[in-house]
Amino acid sequence: MLRVRDLRKAYGSRQALAGFSLDVEQGETVVIMGPSGCGKSTALKSIIRLVQPDSGVVTWRGRDVSDMSADELRAFRRRTGFVFQRSNLIGRLSVLHNVMLPGAMAGESMERARCAAYEALEAVGMAESAGAFVTGLSGGEMQRVAIARAIVNRPDLVLWDEPTSALDPMLVIDILTLMESLSRSLGATMVVVTHEAGFAMRAADRVALVDCGRVVEEGPPARVLSCPSSILGRRYAACLAYSAGAQKEKASGL
Numbered sequence: 001m002l003r004v005r006d007l008r009k010a011y012g013s014r015q016a017l018a019g020f021s022l023d024v025e026q027g028e029t030v031v032i033m034g035p036s037g038c039g040k041s042t043a044l045k046s047i048i049r050l051v052q053p054d055s056g057v058v059t060w061r062g063r064d065v066s067d068m069s070a071d072e073l074r075a076f077r078r079r080t081g082f083v084f085q086r087s088n089l090i091g092r093l094s095v096l097h098n099v100m101l102p103g104a105m106a107g108e109s110m111e112r113a114r115c116a117a118y119e120a121l122e123a124v125g126m127a128e129s130a131g132a133f134v135t136g137l138s139g140g141e142m143q144r145v146a147i148a149r150a151i152v153n154r155p156d157l158v159l160w161d162e163p164t165s166a167l168d169p170m171l172v173i174d175i176l177t178l179m180e181s182l183s184r185s186l187g188a189t190m191v192v193v194t195h196e197a198g199f200a201m202r203a204a205d206r207v208a209l210v211d212c213g214r215v216v217e218e219g220p221p222a223r224v225l226s227c228p229s230s231i232l233g234r235r236y237a238a239c240l241a242y243s244a245g246a247q248k249e250k251a252s253g254l
């Protein structure tokens with residue numbers, strides 16, 4: 001389905017990707033975790049060629065993305081939703097028009113694009129704000145609208161780049177719950193970059209740990225996060241144990 005093989009990408013002397021490989025099967029949700037600067041965003045962007053890797057291969061349903069014609073690449077991107085690390089909604093457009101954009105760019109009639117946008121806004125609980133301008137929205141609301149825009153074309157593949165990193169803890173839960181239900185209802189293949197281990201445990205089929213531009217360990221979340229073999233995995237497991245301990249102490253009133 002999605003095959004990423006040995007991607008390399010350098011920015012000057014900085015090696016952002018150093019042999020990044022990952023396979024994701026149809027309908028699978030794979031969570032990517034790793035320290036800041038290890039190449040997670042570069043890897044996601046390389047999949048849809050927003051970043052041009054120096055070498056390596058990405059294939060989607062057997063087709064090499066770098067061999068795609070401009071039309072094929074456009075079609076692939078149209079069938080792929082991308083939720084960015086920071087909201088990139090268009091401030092001077094309404095919520096509805098932001099979400100209508102992918103449909104309009106795909107050449108759909110305005111009526112069809114509008115219906116699909118309302119449906120997507122409904123799915124993320126933002127239909128009532130359709131007429132509002134995005135500049136007046138809270139961070140969590142903006143991220144919901146960004147998610148609606150990513151799913152409006154009923155994508156086959158959704159790439160999530162730390163969709164909760166700019167949100168306060170209450171909104172984080174809110175958005176993670178929404179993502180979890182979308183991962184079930186959309187049936188799309190999902191690659192999710194997040195530091196939220198709880199989400200990974202509940203929603204991921206597999207977790208891939210990335211360090212210094214490559215995947216250092218991958219497998220079922222329970223194994224990777226509870227019984228890891230890599231140094232990075234052991235660091236994540238220690239963090240999880242720490243938060244579980246803190247929660248227990250809180251529950252017992254300590």
Ligand SMILES: Nc1ncnc2c1ncn2[C@@H]1O[C@H](COP(=O)(O)OP(=O)(O)OP(=O)(O)O)[C@@H](O)[C@H]1O
Nearest residue numbers: 011014015016035036037038039040041042043085
């Ligand atoms: N456009 C760019 N120009 C120069 N260097 C870049 C560029 N994009 C990324 N880098 C560098 O490449 C490395 C990997 O960046 P990337 O954004 O992929 O990391 P990340 O794992 O997503 O980090 P974070 O968790 O902070 O989002 C970093 O050292 C970053 O500074």
Ligand SMILES: [Mg+2]
Nearest residue numbers: 040041042085
């Ligand atoms: Mg990033």
